[in-house]
Amino acid sequence: TRYNNSAADKTLQFTVAGVISGATVQVFADGTLIGETTATGTTATVTTDGTTLINDGQRAITATQDVGGSVSSASPSLTITIDSVGPAGIMSTPVDTVAYDQAYSFDADSPDEGQVTYSLANAPSGMTINSSTGALSWTPTLAQAIPHTFDIEVSDDAGNVTATTVNVTVLGVVDALPDTYPAFEETTLTVTADQGVLANDGSQAAGTLTATLVSDASHGTVTLNADGSFSYVPAANFSGTDTFTYKANDGSNDTNVALVTIEVANSNDPPTTAEDSYTTAEDTTLTVDAANGLLANDSDIDGDTLTASLANQPSHGTVTINADGSFTYVPDTNYNGSDSFAYRVSDGTVVSDPVSVQVTVTAVDDLPLAVSDTYTVNEDAVLTVAADGGVLANDTDPDGTLTVSVTASPSNGTLSLSADGSFTYTPNANFAGTDSFTYRATDGTNNSSATVTITVVNQPDPPVANADTFTVPANSSDFALSVLNNDVTTPDLFDTLTIASVTQGSQGGSLTIGTDGQLLYTPAADFMGSETFSYTVEDSDGLTSTASVTLNVADVSENSISGTVYIDANNNGTLDTGEIGVPGVQLTVTGTATTGESISRSVITNNQGAYTFEALPAGTYTLSETQPTALADGQDSTGVTNATVGDDQITNIVLSGSQNVSGNNFGESRLLAAYTSIAWFFASSTDTGAIFRESVAMSEYKAGRTELAQAIRSGGTVTPPPSETNRLPVAVNDQYSVGEATTLTVSAADGVLKNDTDADGDTLTAALVNTTTHGALVLNTNGSFTYTPDVNFTGTDTFTYTASDGVGLSGNATVTITVNDDPNTFSVAENSATGTLVGRISSGAASGTLAFELADSTRDTDLSLRPDDHYSGDTTAPVVLIEYLDLQCPICQTFHPIVKQLEDDFDGELLVVRRHFPLIDPHPLARQAAIAAEAAGRQGKFDEMADMMYTNQDSWTGLSDASSVFRGYAEQLSLNLTQYDADLLDPTADARVTRDFDAAVRLEASGAPTFFLNGVKLENADAQADFAGLI
Incomplete structure (x- = not known):
């Protein structure tokens, strides 16, 4: 068969017997599905899908049926042959004229003869052909003396047909032979009589011939003259073959009807163009593909391929035109309205005049742009900024007026911001440094935010000299008076005080300024009683303060x-x-x-x-x-x-x-x-x-x-100086208990100050002296505290504190916390290990003795891995690298990529554990960074947060407060910001950092970073090769 399933008119049908009604019956050609149907009885007719090509040649056709999801095996195959290629046409050339009543014969010879059959299509009456040999015979009559056109068809067994068209003219009593003339598109063909249709007609016996038109041309107009001359006008844009017929008369007889063929040669037609229009939004690039492009409505009657080229650029934008008519148009920034450009069309020969393209740019609301600002003000001064210099002065919006509102207030002052951008800022008393706030500028539809940074310039604050009282032995000489002890430079904490001047004693005592910040006093001989004087102190900025001193000169034993x-x-x-x-x-x-x-x-x-x-x-x-x-x-x-x-x-x-x-x-x-x-x-x-x-x-x-x-x-001797009558507070030891793995939270009412006393009735505050050894402690000044024991720790832990009445301190008091052993529970896969191997246990018979084998008996417990450690790598790796790090430390920043590279180089062999060691002097933001990273770690992003902090360390390390920066990192990491903010304030996050810090101290970490490789402190590893060699 010639049907190969390549199209809807080339489908095949197969009848499949022995199927079950309702089954899905599928037919395959050489294993490829070509059609399916649902059986309605025991026999199914499957029509192929008309899309899956079956290649020529012998093909095995099989069928299956699917009943409720159970597919049968394939049926026995049916072999068919696909032949979609037509046979070769005839090789011989037919004779194109024959006289009436004369035999016309022709042998249509095909190379495939013997495998094909011959037949005629549209043949004149009386014409026959031998289907096997292709022998054609015919004797035309005088009535058939006209031009004839018929097809000789060659067919193979598959039904493929190859047709050859034959033209033959039957000559009449007087011969009129066929003619052929060349012509050109859009050009009139004019033929003179000597070249006309009669030039090859008639015979010597015939008289003068006159021509008569029988049928006009199909694609043009013929004007035939009696002498055989004629003119032919082709239809507009026509090219190809056209024909007309005529006959002639010699005065007695007509000729046969003859065929005149005119071959109209193609000449190029210019392309037809049409203007275009498009629309795009303001500040939006218009991209148009070829299907919808400039040439989509242009045409060429010759079917030539058209190309486009730029003629004129637009006035309010730029355009890039591609040859296929696709283009991109970019309007000028913020422009809206009408714009136009022009292009030309070429068919390869002719280029058109410019064609106009109209582009409508629709208006959209432009986004405002808020730009960060900086201002400077002196400490304890008010910064007042008018609208023309305010936060909106450098902000822009092409569409209209901006108004402003605060989104984040300053941390170290108060702000009053007006809608027009003017504002006043009052720094907190004695604050100096960098403060900032953020604002949002809006045009009523869209917003833009920016940060305002205010540098508060430090201004010297005068010192405060406080009155003193001393007891001095009578008849002493140059008795040292430490008058500076209770004098302060707050808030200028690092100013140095010196004694600028001193008056003499009211009772004749003499005073001189010593070299060590003390006054030297010598009372008058044998004087005993009260004497006063005043002195003036001066700080590093040259500011002064004066205070009085009362002396009790008494007879005391030395x-x-x-x-x-x-x-x-x-x-x-x-x-x-x-x-x-x-x-x-x-x-x-x-x-x-x-x-x-x-x-x-x-x-x-x-x-x-x-x-x-x-x-x-x-x-x-x-x-x-x-x-x-x-x-x-x-x-x-x-x-x-x-x-x-x-x-x-x-x-x-x-x-x-x-x-x-x-x-x-x-x-x-x-x-x-x-x-x-x-x-x-x-x-x-x-x-x-x-x-x-x-x-x-x-x-x-x-x-x-x-x-x-x-x-x-x-160099003073007491701070602040207790009065001679102040009685020191008494701190009493305390005891508490808590269950294993449970946080102990103690309120102020039950805290460490509950049983402490002060004879003067002063309010007491608590201060930590020595922290706990086996857990994390947070002690508040009101005596409340939280204590979280280390994982699996039971036993006794202690810390010490002192109580202060604001003047003097108590002795140290010890707080003892008993951590009770709770029953152990486990959540471990059956017969599986978890954690880091520290030993093995073996046992004999049931109820027998357990034997313990320690894997490492020398390792410090602070180097044991904890469930809440920050791991990077395979927890079963044989090598463990513990890093105590400081996220503000430049050296830690240098080591960070080295450790990251080690993780890649020793993948599967190295486990990296990162712990906190924030050295807040000289890194004041280190602890804030550690707690922020810890909060990120609770959402599985500790390493990612640390990476961002190290990468951008230079941008935040100089700030007074980096919390907003770290929150921005959290947002970039797609953290749940509500949880992140809550975790920052969670005391256990701070306690977690403290636990790591205290462990580093116990391990005698001398700085950050400090590394321990399988429990051994690394002293000199400072390059990639050093670490790699040790690992």
């Missing part, structure tokens, strides 16, 4: 108590040679003189850690170390007989007169890294004692005791 606060390196409780004294430590002596007078004084150790209480009247005293923030407590000692050594206290020191009691030493085990900056040590060129003093002062500053920090820096 007693003193002295000693040293030192680092007890070997922890033997003895001040040994070479052990370092701790400067800047506050000590307080309290007691009752034999006269009944209450005594309370404080001093601060010098750069060698030494202290002395002088001019103490006879009495019984208690000596306390009351400034323990930066120190880890060690053993204390005294050389006083019958004195008792307690925790940071030496009690029952009895002075009877003229006694100089020395050797009252307070040992400390170490300086806590949580309150120091290793970077500060390396950057400083100051002597060791001054470095040590600054570290201790900074610890007090971080703990919130700014006045004490100032006193330590200025």
